[in-house]
Amino acid sequence: MKKIISLVVCTAVILAGFAFLTEYNLQTKNNAIPQNIENRPYSTSNGESSQEDVSRPVMTSREDAYVMRTYEGKIGIFKNEDSTPFQVIEVEVASLPETDRLLLENGISFTDVSKLRQAIEDYES
Numbered sequence: 001m002k003k004i005i006s007l008v009v010c011t012a013v014i015l016a017g018f019a020f021l022t023e024y025n026l027q028t029k030n031n032a033i034p035q036n037i038e039n040r041p042y043s044t045s046n047g048e049s050s051q052e053d054v055s056r057p058v059m060t061s062r063e064d065a066y067v068m069r070t071y072e073g074k075i076g077i078f079k080n081e082d083s084t085p086f087q088v089i090e091v092e093v094a095s096l097p098e099t100d101r102l103l104l105e106n107g108i109s110f111t112d113v114s115k116l117r118q119a120i121e122d123y124e125s
């Protein structure tokens with residue numbers, strides 16, 4: 001009788017351990033980062049000149065800034081404080097509401113290109 005009880009207890013412990021390990025593996029598998037992303041080496045298709053040179057100090061890149069303002073009665077889009085616009089929107093500033101005219105006289109700054117595009121679409125519509 002003791003042998004049967006011992007065998008049942010051992011079997012129950014083994015099954016409980018197996019169930020615990022199975023559940024643990026399922027949880028970690030669902031939270032894991034796919035190996036093809038995590039273990040992917042950093043590489044570019046460019047030559048050696050594109051690789052980082054740690055012997056020189058790192059310089060921060062300047063983020064492009066855009067300003068939308070009045071230019072010859074229309075809306076001009078200026079990049080990085082240029083004096084001439086790289087794009088002119090064919091909208092007469094005089095036809096806009098006073099608040100828009102004041103904003104455009106002072107200039108509206110953008111660093112996010114998508115927000116600039118949205119503003120252009122708003123004025124063109």
